[in-house]
Amino acid sequence: MEQEENHWKKCSSCKQWIDFESDYWTCNVSTCNRKRTGMVFCTVTCWETHLPLMNHREAWAEDQRAPSRAKFLAQEKNEKETAPTRRIVRPEASAQSASSSSAQGATETTPLNQDVAKEILIVASRLKSYILARSGMNTSEKVMAGLSDIVRKACDEAIETARRDERKTVLDRDIPKPS
Numbered sequence: 710m711e712q713e714e715n716h717w718k719k720c721s722s723c724k725q726w727i728d729f730e731s732d733y734w735t736c737n738v739s740t741c742n743r744k745r746t747g748m749v750f751c752t753v754t755c756w757e758t759h760l761p762l763m764n765h766r767e768a769w770a771e772d773q774r775a776p777s778r779a780k781f782l783a784q785e786k787n788e789k790e791t792a793p794t795r796r797i798v799r800p801e802a803s804a805q806s807a808s809s810s811s812a813q814g815a816t817e818t819t820p821l822n823q824d825v826a827k828e829i830l831i832v833a834s835r836l837k838s839y840i841l842a843r844s845g846m847n848t849s850e851k852v853m854a855g856l857s858d859i860v861r862k863a864c865d866e867a868i869e870t871a872r873r874d875e876r877k878t879v880l881d882r883d884i885p886k887p888s
């Protein structure tokens with residue numbers, strides 16, 4: 710990969726270079742910050758672009774500062790030495806191309822990757838206090854995973870409804886009513 714003097718990483722949305730020691734944004738959601746995903750955004754607007762793809766429930770952009778060139782190179786060198794057999798898998802490549810195409814109006818649903826399929830979409834503290842208030846019962850952590858699957862299913866149905874209406878925004882009325 711060709712890298713010019715001042716360029717650190719490309720924005721995950723618009724592919725513009727983020728320079729060393731300049732401000733950039735990351736997503737607060739852990740799956741967007743894993744080593745192999747490592748999403749970085751040049752602006753909050755670019756960060757917003759990835760939201761519909763990742764199905765985040767609660768997300769915010771975090772202000773960051775790119776490392777200096779010297780620091781970055783030292784870090785890379787260090788990683789190569791400690792992990793010589795590291796295989797680079799890039800699931801974000803598909804997310805990125807989907808991201809740019811969605812900006813141009815494509816309407817295909819991004820296939821669920823492992824990270825998105827397992828992400829917890831439930832605010833655990835609020836759910837626990839709801840169950841506690843309703844019943845006086847405690848809540849197992851695993852409840853969040855099961856409920857997240859239900860939320861994902863409801864979202865997928867809502868996406869389909871919005872698509873049938875040829876909208877680019879999922880509305881509250883698209884969410885299937887609880888039976």
Ligand SMILES: [Zn+2]
Nearest residue numbers: 720723751755
């Ligand atoms: Zn950007």
Ligand SMILES: [Zn+2]
Nearest residue numbers: 736738741763
């Ligand atoms: Zn994210």
